[in-house]
Amino acid sequence: MTTAPDQPPAQPYGQPPAIIINNNISTVASASAVIGGVGLRRRRQSLWVHFWLFMFTAGLGNVFYAVHVSRWNRDRGL
Numbered sequence: 001m002t003t004a005p006d007q008p009p010a011q012p013y014g015q016p017p018a019i020i021i022n023n024n025i026s027t028v029a030s031a032s033a034v035i036g037g038v039g040l041r042r043r044r045q046s047l048w049v050h051f052w053l054f055m056f057t058a059g060l061g062n063v064f065y066a067v068h069v070s071r072w073n074r075d076r077g078l
Contacts, residue, residue: 042078043069 045066053061 040076040078043072045069 049065050062053059053065
């Protein structure tokens with residue numbers, strides 16, 4: 001059996017595979033990202049703040065800074 005000159009030849013394979021994109025995020029992550037219209041993010045310890053506190057307070061300021069950041073995160077449930 002031959003094909004007409006204006007038709008492309010038949011493909012040797014079937015349908016292309018279905019592509020599934022899974023864009024699920026947890027509801028906790030999306031709920032904590034926006035609370036009251038203001039995005040709240042977890043505060044992180046800053047290496048540079050710890051460095052300068054160590055240089056100027058002999059390490060005592062590092063303790064207060066770490067407690068401050070930990071308490072800030074805990075009070076906001078982050």
